[in-house]
Amino acid sequence: MTDIHDTSTNRILVVDDDVMLIDEYLRCLGEDYEPDSATETLSELEKVLFGEETDERGAARFMVETRTQGEPAVEAVEEAVRMQQPYCIVFLDIRMPPGINGIEAAKQIRALDPDVNIVIVTGSMSSEAENLDKQVPPADKIFFFNKPFHAAECRQLAAALCGKWHADMALRRANEELEQRVEERTAALQKLAYYDLVTRLPNQLMLFNELQAMIDQSENTAGDSVVVLLDIDRFSFFNETMGFDGGTELLRSVGNRLSRNFCKEKMGLHPVIGRFGADEFVVLMPNVENDMAIRDFAEKVQQVVEEPFVIDGRDIFLKVSIGVAWHPVHGRDSKLIFRCAEAALHRSRRSLDGAITYYHSEMRYRAQHKFDMEAEFRSAIDNGQIKAFYQPQQSVETGKMAGIEALARWIRADGTVVPPCDFIPLSEQMGISDLVFETVLADVCNDIAKWREQSDWEVPVSVNLSAHQLRNADLVGLVKRVLMNKEVNRNLINLELTETALLEDLTTARPILGDLAEFGVGIHIDDFGTGYSSLSYLAELPVSTLKIDRSFVGKLADSESNTRVVQAIIALGKVMGLDIVAEGVETDQQYALVRRLGCDLVQGYFIAKPMPAEEFRRWCDGHEDTQSLKHAATVVGIDSARS
Ligand code: C2E
Ligand code: MG
Ligand code: MG
Secondary structure, three states: OOOOOOOOOEEEEEEOOOHHHHHHHHHHHOOOOOOOHHHHHHHHHHHHHHHHHEOOOOOEOEEEEEEOOHHHHHHHHHHHHHOOOOOOEEEEEOOOOOOOOHHHHHHHHHHHOOOOEEEEEEOOOOHHHOOHHHHOOOHHHEEEEEOOOOHHHHHHHHHHHHHHHHHHHHHHHHHHHHHHHHHHHHHHHHHHHHEOOOOOOEOHHHHHHHHHHHHHHHHHOOOEEEEEEEEEOOHHHHHHHHHHHHHHHHHHHHHHHHHHHOOHHHHOOOOEEEEEEOOEEEEEEEEEOOHHHHHHHHHHHHHHHHOOEEEOOEEEOOOEEEEEEEEOOOOOOHHHHHHHHHHHHHHHHHOOOOOEEEOOOHHHHHHHHHHHHHHHHHHHHHOOOEEEEEEEEEEOOOOOEEEEEEEEEEEOOOOOEEOHHHHHHHHHHHOOHHHHHHHHHHHHHHHHHHHHHHHOOOOOEEEEOOHHHHHOOOHHHHHHHHHHHHOOOHHHEEEEEEHHHHHHOHHHHHHHHHHHHHHOOEEEEEEEOOOOOOOHHHHOOOOOEEEEOHHHHHOHHHOHHHHHHHHHHHHHHHHOOOEEEEOOOOOHHHHHHHHHHOOOEEEOOOOOOOEEHHHHHHHHHHOHHHOOOOOHHHOOOHHHHHO
């Protein structure tokens, strides 16, 4: 079958009530036509236009049909279009009584076929033919041809118009293909911009739009549009232990499971599932009846994700934190509602039991406050407002200062001092614990250098580490960089780590502590006794000192059982060759008690409070017990315990 895309046929319809003229058309457009020498150029033209569609003489092949009246001609065009075998040209006589004239036939033909070239054939210019291009547009597809005509003229015109028709068709096809390609590309780009590549779920941008659409549609309904934002607890742990591919599969599985459980078929409404961030997913639910239904829905989401997953043949049990907010109660704009859900999620993350938090307005104030604090804290670091304060540790045996703890303070521009409990957790949430540590350590190194220069002191200084920092495999690199840069003896630096932080991920911590100890810095366990009761793990770690938490010291006088715990800690520590520091010693009674129990060092307000560097130096200068500070590090067993 010949169709519009087939260029092998040049179909021509000749319409004339003069049968003699029809014969003339057939002769000059037929296969047997013999070109005379004057028309050799025509063969050349046809060869160029039609290539393989010419016969061995180089003449174009035309398939000619004829009609003697306008109406049958219109029918023939209709049929040709229907059969997808359209004509390239219709030659139309202008007057064909008794039927419709050529102009009328041309109008009807044009309505059926927008591409065909129509040639009006006239003996003389008649008035009906005026403005023909306006009567039968478009102007580039309507032509005049005078009769009588020479055979070569007719053939040349036919060849040129068939060639034009094929060119038009090719152009149209190219345009259609281009349009289709543009459409496909647009769809692909749309996918990239609005969908997550890993899970193929809507991304944050799309989720904003989806929620807004839900909100717009919900103006006429009674129910609420709910955002359930969930975060996989400890996803980075799974990612690390299962490898990148395993982590990706887990994310896909979570997405799939949510999509399966919260689809239109199951819910009767159109929920939308999306990926909001690295390990955060969203379920949007329109038209939820009341608070009770919202609660049921959020609990269902939690339950669905906390069912075990099987990845690589292993059962994976996830815990999720969830934040919930909804329209219209928490806002009318989708972004605002998402922000509320994020604030609620943030609250859930901090609670220990992986709870579901439903947004309430007080959180907005807190979120804003936190945002302001974060910005202020960042610039505080940049502007050198984070400083080390120093608190001495006294040797029980010699009564002399044998160590110092550096404690961070944020000195605001107006001179107010912000305690670490107000900014260390913030820095941890912001993920900049390393930066704070680096700032404090550098400050400590500067002060050590100054003390050495001014007073020839060499006292070991302890710097606190945040729990998060043990996950930084390059912690050793960071410590090395700072110490080498500041040219401070590494034996003068101890790092304090709380027992709970250490036990959170002992496997990760072990090699890092090993590297640190090998480099030459000391490792002290802070707030000891508040975490696990087992001491066995200590034996395999390069720890030199235990600091008994001040909560034990504070209650020593009035609790027998407390005293026994401290006694046991000291005894075990001694067996392991560790130094024992009692923290938070405030009274002479407490001092006497910890001394009797066998502590090596004492730190607390009884000796001195933490002080800024200059004040600390003055305090040391004026304090009798610290007169022989020179090389104090060697006075007590800090180094000996380490070696
Ligand atoms: P910590 O390392 O256990 O420090 C001892 C805390 O007890 C200090 O509180 C100190 O001022 C306080 N203290 C010392 N003697 C006494 C006493 O006799 N009585 C009482 N009631 N308190 C005493 P501070 O300076 O507020 O620090 C609190 C915690 O903040 C520190 O506990 C430490 O965990 C953390 N921290 C301080 N500086 C840094 C730092 O640079 N980095 C990190 N990651 N944490 C830090
Ligand atoms: Mg400490
Ligand atoms: Mg402590």
